[in-house]
Amino acid sequence: xxxxxxxxxxxxxxxxxxxxxxxxxxxxxxxxxxxxxxxxxxxxxxxxxxxxxxxxxxxxxxxxxxxxxxxxxxxxxxxxxxxxxxxxxxxxxxxxxxxxxxxxxxxxxxxxxxxxxxxxxxxxxxxxxxxxxxxxxxxxxxxxxxxxxxxxxxxxxxxxxxxxxxxxxxxxxx
Amino acid sequence: xxxxxxxxxxxxxxxxxxxxxxxxxxxxxxxxxxxxxxxxxxxxxxxxxxxxxxxxxxxxxxxxxxxxxxxxxxxxxxxxxxxxxxxxxxxxxxxxxxxxxxxxxxxxxxxxxxxxxxxxxxxxxxxxxxxxxxxxxxxxxxxxxxxxxxxxxxxxxxxxxxxxxxxxxxxxxxxx
Numbered sequence: 001x002x003x004x005x006x007x008x009x010x011x012x013x014x015x016x017x018x019x020x021x022x023x024x025x026x027x028x029x030x031x032x033x034x035x036x037x038x039x040x041x042x043x044x045x046x047x048x049x050x051x052x053x054x055x056x057x058x059x060x061x062x063x064x065x066x067x068x069x070x071x072x073x074x075x076x077x078x079x080x081x082x083x084x085x086x087x088x089x090x091x092x093x094x095x096x097x098x099x100x101x102x103x104x105x106x107x108x109x110x111x112x113x114x115x116x117x118x119x120x121x122x123x124x125x126x127x128x129x130x131x132x133x134x135x136x137x138x139x140x141x142x143x144x145x146x147x148x149x150x151x152x153x154x155x156x157x158x159x160x161x162x163x164x165x166x167x168x169x170x171x172x173x174x
Numbered sequence: 175x176x177x178x179x180x181x182x183x184x185x186x187x188x189x190x191x192x193x194x195x196x197x198x199x200x201x202x203x204x205x206x207x208x209x210x211x212x213x214x215x216x217x218x219x220x221x222x223x224x225x226x227x228x229x230x231x232x233x234x235x236x237x238x239x240x241x242x243x244x245x246x247x248x249x250x251x252x253x254x255x256x257x258x259x260x261x262x263x264x265x266x267x268x269x270x271x272x273x274x275x276x277x278x279x280x281x282x283x284x285x286x287x288x289x290x291x292x293x294x295x296x297x298x299x300x301x302x303x304x305x306x307x308x309x310x311x312x313x314x315x316x317x318x319x320x321x322x323x324x325x326x327x328x329x330x331x332x333x334x335x336x337x338x339x340x341x342x343x344x345x346x347x348x349x350x
Binding site: 049051060085 | 290
């Protein structure tokens with residue numbers, strides 16, 4: 001029952017998705033690529049690129065796209081998008097209700113302090129998993145990586161960099 | 175009902191016209207919610223946002239929830255979230271349907287060969303930026319966590335649980 005598995009996987013991704021889109025990416029990789037083998041790391045990298053270039057939050061874009069890719073139809077997309085929207089609609093509602101009590105809560109701050117290096121590691125893992133023979137095919141890919149890294153480091157817009165690297169890809173590889 | 179529709183529309187625009195991560199959307203959300211509609215004052219908005227960013231799930235949706243809740247309770251949250259989700263959902267679905275067909279195209283294939291290394295760079299930069307702001311022992315921990323998740327295939331969930339648990343225990347044992 002792939003729909004149920006997909007829904008449960010995405011529910012996990014949503015409820016443990018601390019630290020935003022890129023950190024969630026490592027959870028998505030772990031569930032979709034490592035654990036279930038529903039897609040390859042390269043396919044996921046392409047999805048991330050498309051999610052970045054289209055409007056809306058990356059996490060939502062990515063969920064919708066992954067749902068479609070895994071099941072091949074709209075229902076998969078609906079399920080994953082619903083699953084990733086559930087933590088905000090439940091947990092975040094509770095947090096809002098108890099806002100005044102949680103605002104300067106030392107336990108919450110203590111937990112967040114130690115979750116930060118974990119979240120950081122998750123983002124690092126997301127980048128590392130894409131480093132493989134399918135991404136770095138020859139010296140030209142290393143050159144594209146280097147240019148994009150420097151450009152992003154100096155705060156050049158990321159959508160622009162994806163568009164330029166697409167053009168570079170067409171010029172270098174067709 | 176009018177407020178619910180306004181909430182839906184405000185977040186619909188945010189979902190349809192902003193790109194990138196949730197953080198990138200904050201200026202746009204602030205403009206709509208604080209400056210234009212006066213639903214929040216600025217300090218209040220940023221206080222609540224700080225809390226929203228420490229909750230799991232997409233930032234943009236967590237923000238939609240607290241803004242919606244303040245105005246119209248749970249229904250407000252629901253309408254704001256729907257507004258934020260629907261544009262992305264529709265746009266990306268159309269792209270997914272067509273791109274799956276065009277993936278074997280020579281030019282599309284070549285474009286993706288160029289894009290893939292770029293994606294790694296886009297994730298590596300925020301990783302290093304975040305790492306830089308941590309104390310040295312957390313830097314080491316962060317790198318170790320990255321390697322274990324990537325090369326041993328351990329689920330990141332365990333690290334989130336461990337981090338929260340260590341943080342809670344240390345807070346419990348330290349004097350307030």
